[in-house]
Amino acid sequence: MELQKEIGKQTDGSAAKSTLWGSLFGKMDVRAYTMVGALVLIWVLFGLLDPTFLTARNLSNLFTQMSVTSILAIGMVLVIVAGHIDLSVGSIVGLTGGIAAIFSNWLELPAIVVIIGTLAAGAVLGLLQGWLVAYKMIPAFIVTLGGMLVFRGTLMGVTESMTIPVSDKVLALLGNAYFAQGFGIVLGVLAIGLIVWSTLRKRRSRQKYGFEVAPFAVDVIKMAALSLLVVAFVFVMNAYKGIPFPIIFVIALAAIFFFLSTKTTFGRHIYAIGGNLEAARLSGINIRRKTMSVFLLSGLLASIASIVLTSRLASATITAGNMAEMDAIAACVIGGTSLMGGAGTVLGALIGALVMTSLDNGMSLMGLESFWQYVVKGSILVFAVWLDISNRRKGLR
Template sequence: MSQLSTEKNRTEAFKFNFKVNVQSYTLIIALILIAVLFSIFTGGEFLSSRNLSNLFTQMSVISVLAIGMTLVIVTGHIDLSVGSLTGLTGGIAAILHVWFGMDTLFVVIIAIVVGAILGLWQGWWVAYRAVPAFIVTLGGMLIFRGILIGLSNGQTIAPLQPSFRSIANVYIPYSIGYILAIVSIALLFISTWKRRQKRTNMGLSNPSPIINYTKISAYAFSILIITYMLNRYYGLPLPMLIVIILGCLFVFISIKTSFGRFVYAIGGNAEAAALSGINIKRNTLSVFVIMGALSGIAGVLLTSRLNAATVSAGDMYELDAIAACVIGGTSLMGGKGNIVGAIIGALIMASIDNGMSMMNIQTFWQYIVKGLILILAVWIDLSSKKTNGIT
């Protein structure tokens, strides 16, 4: 009986680990399939060094927004204003830079601060006046777009000075790119080794070292290949580096800090979080401030990449950011989200846009495909909850 019980436990553990692994690698498998398909349909041009560089630059704005949107959705809220706020902060930066001749550094700081202040304003309504985030941010979407049109008088503001354009159009030298890749790989192996040591010291079981280090080796190989491909063009795009830095920062915040744990606790069960002594209002406010500041960064990146600020800048970006989060595994019910997954989701969305554009597919098909992907991602999320017995 004990042997049968042991075998049963092993079988159940295998099924659970297999399910977790499938869920973990679905995004990567989907990304690989998208890359292979578009590479076939474009005669290999999709995976060319030039197009990969453009793709990573293109995804940077949505990635920055998706990082903040993950935190917002995890708390059980939504932000429909990020596209308009991105356009507004980018427009303010361009106005100060072009019309008033302000230095690039001050302009960037002002754009981020303005975004944070407007995020604070929205967060105050949501956290302290209990107005649903959907309504507050829907109103913010209209207000911010109206302010942008009013400030710019409906004009396109251009051109920008080289110092501003370089933010989204400069490349990290080859040598530094390889150094960053090697450091990243070393950190992956060190963190894996430390995690295994910690689990051993705590008396917990570890996965097979072959599985662990094979997986890390695959990540390392991917990092080196991407670095090599980008260096064949001009090097690592600065916007991509900004996304990596922000991603690492907010992964650390979400996993290693009390604020990150509070955010997930609030989204998981707000009543239990309140009874545990978590200040729900203050943490909700902080999440919207962070979202506003990241919208400011996205606005600067977008304006720099386009070398202009327009009244339509950032239009519909909120939907791309939400779709990236949902595709990356963030639950619209709150309490569950993955920043790395959201960034991969942004890459998937950008890859679909980029690949379909290279195939000269009409724009309306791009909207249709992205809409269907969003619906499918939400359906998968809801289906997984029902499978796990969550209603």
């Protein structure tokens, strides 16, 4: 009897551990955790090959560099989830950046007018393409490929292929300024408080409606891990000059679009359209309007990225945003967004953008020629798509 009791205790302990580990890893997004692991591996590798990679200064520059790709990827997620593609965002970045420079330099308009005019231009370009896709039934690939060429050509014609400097002090702050260290600490405290509040709120909500709830220890571990990441980020940024302005834009936009995609009817409709177009139509979803909306948002975010890029470079050039659409698409796919539509997250796109920027940054520090960056990023993109297709095939079996 005593032996049976002891075996029972061991069995119960093993079951508890199994439940704990199962809650931590059994239902997780394997793709997302794999990319986080790959990101850590990339950082460790480049840190060993070049000690300057993991310095506070370089990491601050890295996060600033990823801002443009991240902003574009946030908009691209919704487009791809809806089952489409947008090849024009890089050219919209270039054209709207040129518009901003013309407004500021040639017309000498106030910064607020320049910003509003640039955002309006991006939204209109996105709306036009969305209308062609949604209401004229032209494939998005063709519309945005044509847009990529038209917008780039327009930029060259309007600027006469010249670099236009931007000297407005307010615009210069948007891409180059840093928040004071105290702001970073306050932001970190607020972020940790939000993590704890949202986790406990979600837990209480699931308990209230009778859904399965993970062991409390699992939630504590997750909250501690996320809080540690926030503390590390703030510490590293403050060790240099503070949190860069562009990163705040990325965080704010990511929060807005995370809420939009997961907590609103609009977001659920976009996932439904990408998951099963016919079912979405039979459900009464206005597919045309939603499709036009995602392209409008993509164009708007491209214009925001153009303001950041133009501010950072203090000028608008005809090469601004060149190939940026490829980086944005790769960031989305690497972060788990399916090119088949219906699956993808804003957080995953940000992880993908960080992976892409880390590769660029690390290879540049090592002095590798630029063609290696294209080879490596292209190979990773193909691998990510292959992984997505393989996982989908396994799910159908």
